[in-house]
Amino acid sequence: MKNRILLIIFFLSSAIFLRAGEGMWLPQLLKALNEGEMQTMGMKLTAEQIYSVNQGSLKDAIVHFGGFCTSELISDQGLLLTNHHCGYGQIQSHTTLEKNYLKNGFWAKNFQEELSNPGLFVRFIVRIDDVTEAMLAGVNDQMTSKERQSQIDKNMAALKEKTKLGEFEELMIRPFYHGNQYFSFTTVTYNDVRLVGAPPESIGKFGADTDNWEWPRHTGDFSLFRIYAGPNNEPAEYSENNKPYTPKHFLPISLDGVEEGDFTLVFGFPGRTNQYLPGVAVEQLVETVNPARIAIRDAALKIIDAEMRKDEQTKIQYASKFARVANYWKKWIGENQGLIATNALGKKATLEKEFTKKLNSSLSLKDRYGDILPAFKEQYKLLEPYVLSTNYYNEIMGRNIEAMRIVSSLRRLTNAYEKNGNEGYESFKARLTGALDNFYKNYNPNIDQQVFARLTEMYGNADGAKEISASMQNYLTANGIRDYNELAEKVFANSIVLDKNKLLQVVNQNPEDAVKKIKSDPLFKMADKIGTVYREKIAGPYQEINGKIAGLQRRYMAGLMEAFPDRRFWPDANSTMRVTYGKVQGYNPRDGITYNPLTTLDGVIEKYQPGDYEFDVPGKLIELNAARDYGIYATADGKMPVCFLGSNHTTGGNSGSPAIDASGNLVGLNFDRVWEGTMSDINYDPSICRNIMVDARYILFIIDKYAGAGHLVKEMKLVHPRSNQSGSKASKKKMTKPLGGPKPQLQGNTKKQKVVPYRGGGR
């Protein structure tokens, strides 16, 4: 009773600060921080069922997919579910014009047909431990940031040395709360991960970039992989003899779906958030950084888009690259609008005022934290030209002119020669030539030349980044070039970088000659000149100021936590395992408009544009919909659900994360957020921040009814958590099924259709 009251008081006080739905929580701390609230919101699980070191728990079904997405186990034979856009690189790598898996989808009929993916890995988390004390031993506030880092590095080495690990286990140690706490993650990594299935893009990427980051959404953004293991279920390099992995836990899949207001939790590996930035930093992001990088990508994308629409080959070559560049371009636009619309700056100002008030009421606080806000202001002001230049440099020289990637490899090749002679040259060359095929397979020098012309011009005219723009203008003057088109023509006509065979010819000469030739290449020379200016004048101060800012941010974080002891703080995302929870919930994007949180297949048909590369729909899907032939996957009122919205706080890296219902079953697959709420990385706002999930029933329907890959559904465990008796709701549903098409068949094995209460371990 007393605990209850304390808990209520705790929530009342924390509610003032923490906005509902906000937070990406560490799974091992749920018991202490969140379990009560989660149960109040409807969760029937205990924290122990979500994270346990001693027995199978939900966390054993969740893996970090390739280090950039999340994926989860959905069968006792190592079957993995993730997003189509997470598996995109792999699907594309197996795609040719003849075997066009992007366009037509791919479904392995048996284990033998599953496709291996060199380089792809999935990582399990075995346990998480607080190692703050060991990591911060001997560290104090008088140290410079360098001294501090070197002590921390020493501590980390010592800790890794003395920690006992099981076979195949590795220890990863990460700072949390900007370096105020440290946790270690014991991990196990599997490297044989094969492609099992993917819908055609017209389902898996339906709506493409037009719909990306938007609601209402109708994308079946999923793909299937499988983990293979050695004879004892242990990690093993790819081998024909490997066997499907047997998991400690896998997620049952609910056929009952969700309704508005239902509890959901999303479990995964969110990449990066910056929730505790000072106002000055947010202001710089909104006014300087985002506009610059948006404009650069905007220019590059316009060129690529026009070319992709011209022919299929270019589309295949550039689809993945385009989507990658477009993704954050659009996110930053939404982020900026959202930060302004939710008055993020005003909120930061209020918080800073409150913080200052706290400092003024305590000598000790003031003494330790009083300098921080003014120092932030000073440092961000100093940072401004450097952060702008760095964004220009990275976006233009590092990212959007593709040939620069080869140039930077060539730079490393010449460096290797200069450092280690012929031997260094040959060893790096072996690595380089291996990567070339992949690059040139998808490279179109005509597109790159246009991008080059347009972006070097932007570089040369970069307002507020004088040193780098001067370096570009000087280059033109020094070489007697009148404008950027001429520059592009000259460089592209004469560089070896743009043609694989020319490049190989040079690289295969004896190292001395090769290095000479490379160094006289016009693109190489230009990149060198521009790069040297960046490295000499910008990179150093940029790093130094950022180092100072990181130190301030660490102390600011500590100061906030100390000044507001009632507040529950969650640590910014850092690509480690987190749990976030919320409800199925719509939102009002603008005055007078309310968004429903559920979409259906009828909406796909509404958006259908025959032949369009974003909104085409496969004929078979149209037929299935016309016949309302949804198998056992329809809603109670006979609709085919497609996507739904929730108030779970997610970010990049959460893609592929399972949306889990109150009893531990998979109900959806996270893949996106809504545009109005993309500023959730910086300023979460419960009124408009929503994550977007594919409904699990749509995934099953596509696998089974659309693709005819019912053998995969048979592997899974389908459950009806809402009904008490096995099949009661399902059979009712079947009887009231409206008309048409082939009779709905019961998929999977009937044993698996029973109500399976969550038991904290799938097997």
Ligand code: ARG
């Ligand atoms: N916006 C989602 C996320 O950040 C999906 C991206 C993939 N889709 C796309 N059309 N680019 O990753």
Ligand code: ASP
């Ligand atoms: N689409 C993102 C991802 O790939 C998720 C997000 O940013 O909401 O991880």
